[in-house]
Amino acid sequence: xxxxxxxxSITVTALTDGEGPFFQxxxxxxxxxxxxxxxxxxxxxxxxxxxxxxxxxxxxxxxLRTGDGxxxxxxxxxxxxxxPAASWAPVPGRLPAELAAAGIDPADVRTVVxxxxxxxxxxxxxxxxxxxxxxxxxxxxxxxxELDAVESINPGLPxxxxxxxxxxxxxxxxxxxxxxxxxxxxxxTPGHTPGHQCVLVGTPEERLLLTGDLLVHAIQLVxxxxxxxxxxxxxxxxxxRLTLLQTLAETTTPTTLATPHxxxxxxxxxxxxxxxxx
Numbered sequence: 001x002x003x004x005x006x007x008x009s010i011t012v013t014a015l016t017d018g019e020g021p022f023f024q025x026x027x028x029x030x031x032x033x034x035x036x037x038x039x040x041x042x043x044x045x046x047x048x049x050x051x052x053x054x055x056x057x058x059x060x061x062x063x064l065r066t067g068d069g070x071x072x073x074x075x076x077x078x079x080x081x082x083x084p085a086a087s088w089a090p091v092p093g094r095l096p097a098e099l100a101a102a103g104i105d106p107a108d109v110r111t112v113v114x115x116x117x118x119x120x121x122x123x124x125x126x127x128x129x130x131x132x133x134x135x136x137x138x139x140x141x142x143x144x145x146e147l148d149a150v151e152s153i154n155p156g157l158p159x160x161x162x163x164x165x166x167x168x169x170x171x172x173x174x175x176x177x178x179x180x181x182x183x184x185x186x187x188x189t190p191g192h193t194p195g196h197q198c199v200l201v202g203t204p205e206e207r208l209l210l211t212g213d214l215l216v217h218a219i220q221l222v223x224x225x226x227x228x229x230x231x232x233x234x235x236x237x238x239x240x241r242l243t244l245l246q247t248l249a250e251t252t253t254p255t256t257l258a259t260p261h262x263x264x265x266x267x268x269x270x271x272x273x274x275x276x277x278x
Contacts, residue, residue: 002102005256005266008203010183012210012258013063013102014265017077017093017123019056026055029229030219037219037226045218047263055217057261059120061095062210063104064184064201070110072180073135074199074210075260079123084154088119095124109135111172113186114142115212116193117153118230121260122161131164139172140165141180143188146195147173152232153193189214189244191237192228198244202253209248209269210258214241218262221270245269 004013022029026049030037042049050056064072078089085091099106112135115121124134133140150157165171178186180199187198192213199210213228214237220226224241227234248255248269255269 002098003265004102005208005258007201007206007208008183009066010201010203011065012201012208013065013104014258015061015063015077015095015098015102016265017059017061017079017095017098018090019058020090021050022055022057023088024229026053026217029055030217030226031229032226033219033223037222040222041217041219044221045263048218057216058263058265059089059093060260060265061124062258062265063099063102063109064181064199065104066181066183071104071108072111072113072184073109073138074113075115075121075212076112076125076134077123078120079125080127083119083123083127084156084160085119085123089123091123093123106135107137109138111180112138112140113180113197113199114140114146115198115210116196117142117146117150117157117161118193118213119154121212122157126161126164131160133165133168133170138170140170141172141174141178141186143186143190143195143197144173144175145188145190146193146197149194149232187244189240191233191235191240192231194232196237196240205253207248207253207255208258208266209244209255212260214244215257215259216261221267 061075077095078085078093081092201208231237
């Protein structure tokens with residue numbers, strides 16, 4: 001059974017589509033990381049490093065449901081065997097089976113929030129030939145900045161993803177922070193891609209941040225300033241990561257991170273580092 005967390009009336013379920021090694025050495029993925037960074041990151045997330053020092057990562061989507069109502073899905077995994085991520089990710093993914101285990105039919109999904117358009121986050125969005133939305137009743141929510149930059153992210157996406165969603169009348173474009181349902185809000189966090197977004201679930205007692213690729217490895221919790229080699233705009237990604245994590249950490253409401261790629265799907269947000277002494 002997939003793991004889940006409940007905040008008030010909202011249940012957030014982690015759906016693992018697959019797992020496997022990253023396609024390049026992790027030192028190349030985080031070129032500014034020091035040995036001290038890696039030691040602390042491996043202490044926090046030992047499941048993310050293999051015996052021979054490779055980065056082992058999970059590929060997840062998350063389902064949000066209030067009671068037995070309609071489902072909001074955050075991201076769409078690595079996809080089937082012919083998905084865009086097939087050149088590097090461990091396809092085929094198992095998201096359909098994960099949804100079934102969680103009691104969710106694809107027809108129950110009414111919103112799919114695509115945090116960004118990298119291939120390991122859109123795999124089940126559109127499937128088959130010709131491409132059709134896998135979730136037939138869902139609006140697919142995308143930031144306008146992401147849509148405007150689609151060619152720079154992947155030249156195949158206008159025809160392979162955007163056109164089928166538009167033809168089905170299922171593409172919803174938003175500008176900036178957007179309320180989705182009571183207690184659920186999309187947050188604009190550009191940098192990893194031009195229109196990257198996170199999703200914040202909040203109650204008066206606690207919050208849960210579905211990070212997308214705001215951070216991709218525990219090393220960016222050890223030091224949120226560390227750039228990741230596959231960020232399109234590293235300075236902007238750094239500012240988004242620092243601003244949001246610090247804002248959440250400095251409030252009294254506890255926050256949990258729901259991450260696509262860390263070993264544990266739900267990770268408490270660590271407190272901000274203590275200020276350096278003069």
